[in-house]
Amino acid sequence: MGTAKAYNRRRPHPLGAELNAQLRRLRSSEAACTSSICHQLEGLQDLHDCVDKLLLLPVSQQSLAQAQHKKWADKLLEGSIRLLDVCNTVKDALLQTKECSRELQSILRRRGGVETGVKKYLTSRKVVKKAIQKALAKLNAVETCSSSKNSHERSETVNMLKEAETITITAMESLLSFIYSSTTAPTKLSGWLLVSKLVKTKRIACEEEKISESEFLKVDVALYSLIHQATKKSDGIKNPENVQNQLKELDLCIQDLEGGLESLYRCLIKSRVSLLNILNH
Helix, strand or coil: CHHHHHHHHHCCCHHHHHHHHHHHHHHHCCCCCHHHHHHHHHHHHHHHHHHHHHHCCHHHHHHHHCHHHHHHHHHHHHHHHHHHHHHHHHHHHHHHHHHHHHHHHHHHHHCCCHHHHHHHHHHHHHHHHHHHHHHHHHHHHHHHHCCCCCHHHCCHHHHHHHHHHHHHHHHHHHHHHHHHCCCCCCCCCCHHHHHHHHHHHHHHHHHHHCCCCCHHHHHHHHHHHHHHHHHHCCCCCCCCHHHHHHHHHHHHHHHHHHHHHHHHHHHHHHHHHHHHHHHCC
């Protein structure tokens, strides 16, 4: 009887197995296009829902409240606030891009001031990309803190939470890279040959790996082409319908990403509150 009770105490909780299964699925997924990015965001929501349930278990709360594990719990809190900051950066980047995209679509429909509208959009994208670079640096700081070094000193609960944090960082890096992915403006007209080669190379790679180009990249390349067209022709930009269609696709992409990101943000907030409650009692 005593042996059976000891076995029951050692047997892992089903939530632990569920969390590990979620971690394995996310580790094996690759975010290379809008659909896979959105799928990964959904996976992160499920993961952090599971994390929150794990934090509500008395055994998890007891483990995290122990003095020897408190420093790891504090690091998890630090990491969570950085992840939330990164989520806010991504939300701002998506909102700014969406607003500029819709403004440009309106300009293209009117056919007036197109070149100015295109330049405004591309300038906005530069601002977004700088913000993304800063966000990636923040994630790198979190990742350094999430190192598996000294994992033997941590409880199983802390190790699972750290692994969830690491997986989330990797997914957010994929999302940021997806939004960032764009060509840069050529400094000379001859630079368009390099841009053309770059785009062709990316398309070949996408076809070989059966992945999609980023909608952000497609729009950026198309808009740089419009600017190039305007410099060569005195009668302005002609036939912008293709760009309009790409902007509409970008809008749909952004809407999908915004929905997934907002749900993930709420999950992260919930888990952070649960962790704070454990440490404050």
